[in-house]
Amino acid sequence: NPELRALMDIKAALDPGNKLLRTWTVDGDPCSGSFEGVACNDRRKVANISLQGRGLAGKLSPAIGDLKDLSGLYLHYNSLSGEIPREIASLTQLTDLYLNFNNFSGSIPPEIGRMSSLQEMDLCCNQLKGSIPSELGSLSRLGFLSLQYNRLSGGIPPSLGNLGLLKRLTLSYNHLSGPIPTSLANIQQLEILDVQNNSLSGAIPSALRRLDTGFSYGNNTNLCGAGFPTLRTCTTFDTTNVDINKPQPFGLILNNQTAPTNEPKTENFETNCPHGMCSSPSRVHQIAIVTGVIIASVTLAAVGFLTFIRNRRQKQKVGTMTELSESGHGSEHHPNDLHSKSASPLVSLAYSAGWDPLADGLNSEEFSQQVLQSHRYNLEEVESATQYFSEGNVLGRGKFSTVYKGVLRDGSAVAIKSINVSSCKAEEAEFVKGMNLLVSLRHENLVSLRGFCCSRGRGECFLIYDYAPNGNLLRYLDATNGSDRVLNWSTRVKIIHGIAKGLHYLHEETANKPSLVHQNISAEKILVDRQFNAVILDSGLRKILADDTIFSALKVSAAMGYLAPEYITTGRFTEKSDVYAFGVIVLHIVSGKQQLTNAMRSAAESCKVEDFVDQNLNGSFSASEASKIVRLGLSCTQELPDQRPNMEDVVRELNQHDSGSN
């Protein structure tokens, strides 16, 4: 059996000590279910190898290429080293390749471009060097490509723009240089593009603005572009082409070479050379030399300063290094390094203080053992629920957290929010107090928190929530007529009631809980459960987050129109600011629209509900109920907080209509 032979070769390389794959035996049957982590298809060919997180410390054998029917190879979270064998390219049926979180070195074999079935490839968090092969642009079915936290250099190949199904491209924390190819903006499916912490330069294709918060480009050498917060606008210098095959020391090139890119250059010229204002090439040449020298001096000074800071930090954090090795990954580019790269002072404070508030035996006073026992999950459960944080399970990524879909061992679906420790409150007692509060919140209209897990090794805390299968409210706004996303009137009313009741519960002070302000109510934070009830997400979350994390979330809320006007002058959140956001959501739900035009608002104000209510309902709604709810929405969005009702009034008002109509 050639497949058995290949498996024995693979085993010898993966587990040279024969300690971990003892069930793989030369006289066994790989398709009997007895080979740990091996599954076969109905033709009795090996179709899946799932050995993630098994502590494997060997290499990946070229014999892997002999398992021609393999569709999934999951070897992430091990300590595998050596090169990725180019024979892997023979796996033309492979859809999922997960080699992330290992110590693979060498370069990415360009032959991978022949793996025509590949849909998800995660090579993150290794020590891969060299450039990203342009051949990857041939992987026409690829949906996820993760190469972050490696040592990749050179340019981003414009050929990646051919990946028409690509949804998520993560290239952050490498040494990539040159421009972001315009071709990437042509990928219609692209939702996430993360190129942070590289040495990229030049003008960002303006069309990438559509990715909004899905586009992360911070900490690059010299990027520019209009309409990107935190970036400078481009100047004539930014038209200088950069040879993407030869990383340039200062992001500038001192001759007139044309970048070896096959994309049209028009956009860059349009952005950077308005009205023929560009300098002549020789002038650019001279200025570029002078600028290069200046940048060189500044860079050298900055490097010296950073080295000084880094050395100091390393001295301060002897304890942190122990934590890294505890997790079995000592690689320089491991994401656990995040805390050493992060600018937040909270991080080093947290780690040097040995931050692990949820460890057994600690905090017995602040955290009741009963709460600990009933709510604490271990990292293994979280890892297995999320299939080792597989990219395919990501529901969303925010500024400070990532949410994964997962399935617990009892088969129940959950959403797991992972929060980097640097975003949490640094004071252990404060954090624990916040956690206590979070688990005590119980209401039918709040997403139910099942438990939590904090991993010192990963530098993350996880909140495990019940999964709400019908998505968030955004999904039901701007729906096309006749689609199943058009909610009927009674469902809309039920959802509005639900949000009101959930917020009233939060605001109310009882013997068991203080009054809480949500601070981040938006259509995205309202989920819809199986019975189409509203459940509010992230309630109480602010109690465990650091202040700077909270403020960064505000920008989004303001941009979406949920931020109460008085916040600008007072800088404070009150129950009435939640009421304002609630009012905006009510108007969204009734109109079915995310953006309320002036015409719509004046229709609402002059009680012309038939012009305001979602046209997709084709008149199927109660006009009296609609006008009452619209009035309520308007009163909640009054300019002055005192003129807004409180949530108790809102619930009473809504209930009155209920009893009136019964």
Ligand SMILES: Nc1ncnc2c1ncn2[C@@H]1O[C@H](COP(=O)(O)OP(=O)(O)OP(=O)(O)O)[C@@H](O)[C@H]1O
């Ligand atoms: N319990 C849940 N059930 C179903 N979907 C969920 C659940 N929790 C979160 N989601 C979905 O996951 C995605 C991300 O969630 P959320 O907006 O809270 O996190 P985030 O992207 O980290 O954002 P932020 O930085 O705004 O808090 C959203 O689309 C949300 O609808």
